[in-house]
Amino acid sequence: MTCKRACALSSAYLNDELSAPAQRAVRGHLRVCESCRKTVEDEAAMVAGLAALAGSDDSEPPPGLWDDVAARLAAAEIADSRRPRWQWAWARVRPHLGVAGLLFGAAVAAVVLWGVANGFGAGDAMVAGNKMARADAALAARAMPAHSFAEARRQDLARADSRYRDIIAELRVEVDSQRPGWSPAREKAVAAELAAIERQKLAAREQLLVGGIPDVRARDALYAAYRAEVAVLERAVMIEAPRR
């Protein structure tokens, strides 16, 4: 008989619901195991107390008890209504603060006082705060996993989409800056290629499921068009060597 088994059988033991051999085995364990004996004694005391409570005749509260409780509640509510706002805030925070919280508060106060004494400017504090906030956000973003397969897929697709779009936007800015130096023939050729790709993108977008289950296959045609666009734009932004 193990302690785990004995504890599991304790209720049945106290209620005489065990078979004779099991009863003997539990009793034998309790004779040698002090912790289990204590546990079963506590349970026995509780069972006895409940039995006593169930059997007592004075379970009815004394007359006037509820009136007294109601009067005290009313007085407490009136007192609450007169408390200033900071007391409400403190009352909300206080249960969550232990000794560690008090020490942390003291440390923060000490840092603030030290900062003021050493000319720690408000701008610096803001910059430091912003940096910390950014670091916290980065950590949170890294630590927060996508909670489901479908959600992860949505995030992956969003990342992939934005990767293509960002690079295309970057290249288009470059192309626009280069365009004034192009010959009319080159400009016409690049415009024609981009127009064809735009038509491909439009056709591909019509095939996409909007708001449905994220399907990566549905994006194949769109991504193929994005790739073609990247290639055309990249070739366009590369400079050519002067000709003889």
Add this chain to the structure above:
Amino acid sequence: MSARLGVAAAAFAWATLAGLVPAAADPESGTQAPARGVVERDVVYVDPPPGTTITHVIIDNRLGNVRIEGADQPGITVMAKKRAADHQTLDRLKVTLVPDPSGPIRIATALLAGEKAGPIAAGSAGIDLVIRAPRAALAEATAWKGRLTVTGMDGGARLTTNEGKIVVDNVAGQVVTYAARGDQDIKNVFGSLDAEGLIGDLALASVTGKSLVAAVHRGTITARDIRVHEAELRVFSGHIDLLAEVVLGGHYRVQTVTGNIRVRMRGHAPVQVTAFSKNGRVAVARGLSPQRTLSEAVIGHRGPARGASSWEVTSRMGNIRFVVLAE
């Protein structure tokens, strides 16, 4: 037509059913450890339909990695490793195989929607495929977030991944790869190669064929032992390091916007080089003569102009260095 569909449907059903039955007990699988997850490995060999040859293997696995190995066998061996958090999810992972008597064979994976199943934890379910295919077949594979590997194929390869590494080794025929985000390691290619990507490094070694296109938007291209007639290497933001053998009458264009370029050249064929950097320095080896500048471009040549291979090396912001290696 109906016979053809019948063969395909039968093979499809057989392969699907076979995929559900584990080929062998796996020490990693078990019902008692949902925290570690369960793993199932299935192995299926599929003969080509009678009187036909498998000419094209098309794999679409958006749930994990794909490895294709060329083998001296008429049929195709599919090894699938499924992993999931529990057996219910594992049962929803399916591999389907549809052979077509006209030559292609399609292998696809899917996570079926469960009627009563709850959401699946991200990253907890997936399928990795290892395919042994007839060496002469064309290998085509698409992955979403996984590694693609092809080795020992003679019919060429087309590989596309959104996020993951691409590895190609010892492949003959036309090879086309695209990794939106991921490095590419491609070596021993005997045929034309088109390797492109958005973000990631491109490492090429020993490419012999008609043409080479290598392009990444952000990353580095390192190419050595390149022997092709036409080459276009292009990086928007990143460096290019090329070691190539000059081929008679070849055309080569190497371009960056912000990165440096180093071209090392081997071989005795005559060459004509135009190197131009708008905002960087250009250094062309003394082995090319006479050198002169034309509108800031450095022009150099070796041997007669007729039949010479032409090189155009340009960068807007980076430096260019052109070296002729002694034999």
